[in-house]
Amino acid sequence: MKLFVLLFALMLVSPAFAADTEANKKTVLEFYEAGLNKKDFEAASKYFGPKYIQHNPGAPDGTEGFKAFVNFLKEKFPNSHSEIKKVFADGDFVILHVHAVREPGTRGRAIVDIFRLEDGKIVEHWDVAQDIPEKMPHNNGMF
């Protein structure tokens, strides 16, 4: 009995139990691959919850906005590719550090995407994007 109380207390204090961060990471990685790389809105859309609150300053709100973005990529940049460099999770949030290249051979952009999940589904998104410059005052790169 004492053991159960202790285990329950540990579950309460440990973020690993409070939210299934590993499952959330997997969900976001599969969503990203389907939507951004395969450019398959239908495949990506199964990861959405009942809403998709968009904070990207160029994209319309909701899943329809994401659909329009995926179709834009498919039409204008069919060879665009997003390489995920780092994946983090904390509570209901998953954070990606991404190297996004729209035209192969170009330097592309550094992006950080932040996703919020509810019950294992994606419901909100923020991002920040920056062009990778030709020259930097160090040799460490942006990743």
Add this chain to the structure above:
Amino acid sequence: MKLFVLLFALMLVSPAFAADTEANKKTVLEFYEAGLNKKDFEAASKYFGPKYIQHNPGAPDGTEGFKAFVNFLKEKFPNSHSEIKKVFADGDFVILHVHAVREPGTRGRAIVDIFRLEDGKIVEHWDVAQDIPEKMPHNNGMF
């Protein structure tokens, strides 16, 4: 004895025990406030480990590069302010979502900073920054 084995196993699998994420968050928040808002390099520098690997594409490498940036802010943008909107931690990493305003009254920029810590000290930094546009196709803002 069984209990100790169980607790030890839980410590191994739980990220909450693997790295002191809450202490790392506190360290990065204090570092940010001292360096970016108070613009006090000496106060900020006590949070650095034995190295500071810089990935910001405009800043020179190392703590000297950060010192130059703090002094640049102090001289050119003494009223600049960074408001931290979200803080995440995963393992040895701390991630900040920040609204940075160089001149009060301007829209400013959205920034995500990623810090890596070793033994509780800051040793590496990446960031991505984007100007906040005047108009967006939704009312959700960038934060």
